[in-house]
Amino acid sequence: MIKLEPIELNKNCIVANTSDISTSMSHSNPMKRWRNRFNSSNTNNTLTQSSLTNQLISTVNLENEEHANLMIISDDDDDDELSNSQQSDHMDEEIPLIDQHVSSKRPRLSYNKRLVANARERERVHNLTAAFEALRRVLPIYGDQSKLSRLSILRIACSYVYVLGVLNEIDFSEGENAYTLHESFHMLSSTIAHELKRKKFTK
DNA sequence: TAGGCCATCTGGTCCT
DNA sequence: AGGACCAGATGGCCTA
Numbered sequence: 257m258i259k260l261e262p263i264e265l266n267k268n269c270i271v272a273n274t275s276d277i278s279t280s281m282s283h284s285n286p287m288k289r290w291r292n293r294f295n296s297s298n299t300n301n302t303l304t305q306s307s308l309t310n311q312l313i314s315t316v317n318l319e320n321e322e323h324a325n326l327m328i329i330s331d332d333d334d335d336d337e338l339s340n341s342q343q344s345d346h347m348d349e350e351i352p353l354i355d356q357h358v359s360s361k362r363p364r365l366s367y368n369k370r371l372v373a374n375a376r377e378r379e380r381v382h383n384l385t386a387a388f389e390a391l392r393r394v395l396p397i398y399g400d401q402s403k404l405s406r407l408s409i410l411r412i413a414c415s416y417v418y419v420l421g422v423l424n425e426i427d428f429s430e431g432e433n434a435y436t437l438h439e440s441f442h443m444l445s446s447t448i449a450h451e452l453k454r455k456k457f458t459k
Numbered sequence: 460t461a462g463g464c465c466a467t468c469t470g471g472t473c474c475t
Numbered sequence: 476a477g478g479a480c481c482a483g484a485t486g487g488c489c490t491a
Contacts (some may be wrong), residue, residue, distance in 0.1 A: 364470085374468060376478075381466070405464060 397448055408451035415444040 365373060392409050396416060404412070422440045435443065 370469080373478085377469085377480090378467070380479075385465090403464095407464090 396444070397452075404451065412444075412447055412451055415440075415447040419444050 388406050388409055391413055392404055395404075395409065395412050397404075397412065418435070419437075419440045422435065422437050427434070
């Protein structure tokens with residue numbers, strides 16, 4: 257019997273795959289690490305590695321990412337997409353103690369809980385990226401600024417805030433050296449020039 | 460090809 | 476207990 261690996265969440269689709277399909281993924285396949293670890297502690301596989309070359313890919317196009325998330329969540333949901341495969345039942349179990357870090361306070365998350373946590377982390381980072389994008393849009397840079405790195409965005413934003421503070425006569429001198437308006441403008445322009453030059457060099 | 464940057468996963472810690 | 480946050484690891488993409 258073909259034993260499917262757990263589904264993976266792509267941008268817009270879910271891919272049910274076997275172990276060595278990972279190379280076909282557009283991005284790296286970090287879940288492979290988890291699977292490898294999981295499989296290493298489960299030696300009674302019903303499928304040999306060689307037979308995995310018979311890949312079974314079932315791609316389900318989803319209308320949006322929220323839908324995709326709904327497909328993988330519900331750790332306790334017996335009716336989820338994984339429940340039809342033989343291994344889904346032990347995917348909901350905590351990993352045996354032998355596979356856990358001894359020093360860890362918490363037991364290693366189950367596969368489905370790990371997926372949910374990954375999704376949360378992904379959303380958190382996406383929010384962070386969106387915030388950087390929002391910050392970038394209000395920076396006083398014209399022209400090609402779309403590829404500013406996060407570090408550059410922060411540096412320019414700091415200089416810009418300083419200029420705005422000086423313009424509004426806000427005293428930044430506590431713990432900082434006080435700059436004149438001319439100096440703060442010069443600091444901003446040199447920061448922008450430096451970061452754009454840096455971008456030009458690295459990109 | 461090396462280096463910079465970024466997305467993602469992962470486990471630890473903090474906080475509610 | 477579980478979510479939020481963080482840092483390290485990893486790998487892909489892009490550019491010089």
